[in-house]
Amino acid sequence: MAQSAINESNVAPFPSIPAQPTSGERSQGAVQVFPSTxxxxxxxxxxxxxxxxxxxxxxxxxxxxxxxxxxxxxxxxxxTHYADSDMLEIPTFSDPESAAYVLYARLEADPVASDPRVRETHVLLWEDASPMEARLTPEMAEGLADEMIAFASHLRHLARAARQHNEVSRRRVSLLKAQDGAA
Known part of the structure; x- marks a missing residue:
């Protein structure tokens, strides 16, 4: 079988085409198509x-x-890199068509920010109608989550107390109406 002229050592490649490794050189090193991430x-x-x-x-x-x-x-x-955001809507019975507050949370990172904490991945919280934002480190976000769990427990306690008070008030009104009707 005839040997290709390109593989002969006395043939120099064109100046604009870099020399290609021989099959022996290719097997020694791994060829990487994309940079590693x-x-x-x-x-x-x-x-x-x-x-x-x-x-x-x-x-x-x-x-x-x-x-x-x-x-x-x-x-x-x-x-800047953003994750999908999640939200918490806080309703009000005075305007059932819209939320009184909307709180959003997502991951964010700005790789070239001057503040190294903003360059790192952090949690961003913001309220719909406010220009203020809260940027939290992972530790701060976990601490806030613990406080929110405690707040949610307190909110359940308030809901039970309001429900019980309303039931007692309704019974008292019914009892008074029944007494007025008997007199």
Whole structure:
């Protein structure tokens, strides 16, 4: 079988085409198609630049991030990672069509923030009608969750006390009506 001229050692590759490893060289080292990512991250496309001039780049993104970083161009330093948010609606009987308060919570990380705590993954809480936000470390979020569980227990206690008081009041009114009717 004839040997290809490309595999001959006296044939130099074109200057614009890098020399390719021989089959023996390939088996010694692993070929990696994509850069490796840290555990808990994945590579996602992102549009970097402005609307007038941008390009697609691959960035590391936390596995919990739901943001589509390729939907609109942005500066690399403006990319923030967001998880899906959950909410707690606090109703009021004075306006049953809308909630009195809506509290949201989600994971967030801003990889290039000046504050290292904002660069790390943290819990973000905010109320629908307020510009204020609460950024919590994981430890702070767990402490708040413990306080909220205690608050929920207190709220159940208040609901039972209100229900019992209303039942006693209704019985008293019924008893008074019955006495007035007997007199």
């Amino acid at each position: 840290r555990p808990g991250y994945r590579l996602v496309p992102a549009l970097i630049g402005t609307f007038a001039r941008h390009q697609l780049a691959w960035i590391e993104c936390p596995s919990w991030c739901i943001e589509n970083h390729a939907s609109e161009p942005s500066a690399l330093e403006d990319i």
